[in-house]
Amino acid sequence: MAINNSYEYINENSIHEDLLCSICTDPFEDPVSANQCGHVFCRKCITNTFCNTPRCPTCRHDLVLEDFHPVTLRPFLNQLNQLLVKCKSCSQINIQRGNFQDHMANCEKVILLCPAAHLKCDWKGQRHEMQDHVTICSLIKVQPAIDELNTVIKKQSEQIHCLYTILEKISSNHKKACKESYMGKEVYCDVCTRKLAFGELKHRLHYCPQTDICSNCIKQHFP
Numbered sequence: 726m727a728i729n730n731s732y733e734y735i736n737e738n739s740i741h742e743d744l745l746c747s748i749c750t751d752p753f754e755d756p757v758s759a760n761q762c763g764h765v766f767c768r769k770c771i772t773n774t775f776c777n778t779p780r781c782p783t784c785r786h787d788l789v790l791e792d793f794h795p796v797t798l799r800p801f802l803n804q805l806n807q808l809l810v811k812c813k814s815c816s817q818i819n820i821q822r823g824n825f826q827d828h829m830a831n832c833e834k835v836i837l838l839c840p841a842a843h844l845k846c847d848w849k850g851q852r853h854e855m856q857d858h859v860t861i862c863s864l865i866k867v868q869p870a871i872d873e874l875n876t877v878i879k880k881q882s883e884q885i886h887c888l889y890t891i892l893e894k895i896s897s898n899h900k901k902a903c904k905e906s907y908m909g910k911e912v913y914c915d916v917c918t919r920k921l922a923f924g925e926l927k928h929r930l931h932y933c934p935q936t937d938i939c940s941n942c943i944k945q946h947f948p
Contacts, residue, residue, distance in 0.1 A: 734752065
């Protein structure tokens with residue numbers, strides 16, 4: 726369902742049916758349509774529907790999610806953006822839906838999360854209360870160090886993946902000097918799957934059987 730918990734529509738009964746999604750019956754949010762039949766749905770609505778039934782809900786045409794593309798017709802999108810809504814936080818009315826994110830960026834009544842919420846700080850409060858919390862939140866103080874550690878961990882994970890790819894491909898029966906021939910064959914990096922250009926072959930790491938690591942991956946993971 727394409728439900729927005731931050732606003733509600735004004736005079737919803739007067740909204741033209743051409744602007745309503747047939748799945749959630751609300752005005753379209755992030756509308757997409759299929760070229761095969763032209764029917765329009767909210768992206769979330771059609772994605773959820775396709776988890777159970779891979780057909781157009783309107784005409785029952787067999788489709789896949791990749792058949793749906795964003796609606797780009799400007800007059801149609803303008804009508805959606807001009808719909809009037811009411812902010813559920815501060816009760817301000819007659820906000821055009823297309824301008825609602827700008828309103829939220831300055832709304833004094835909206836409930837905000839701590840900047841360290843991803844580190845499990847459970848504080849919630851209004852905008853004017855944020856500064857007082859920031860000065861005493863211990864998780865915010867250690868956030869730079871944690872972010873740095875996460876960057877290191879991500880880098881090491883990529884290195885481990887690179888090494889694992891090499892080890893997985895190495896065979897105990899191929900310890901002698903490589904005698905594989907690549908004459909007329911395409912060579913791909915086993916880490917990033919990028920095709921190696923002819924001039925790059927001499928700069929790669931090569932292990933039998935047919936294991937190749939491109940120079941970009943070597944530089945990226947082992948600077």
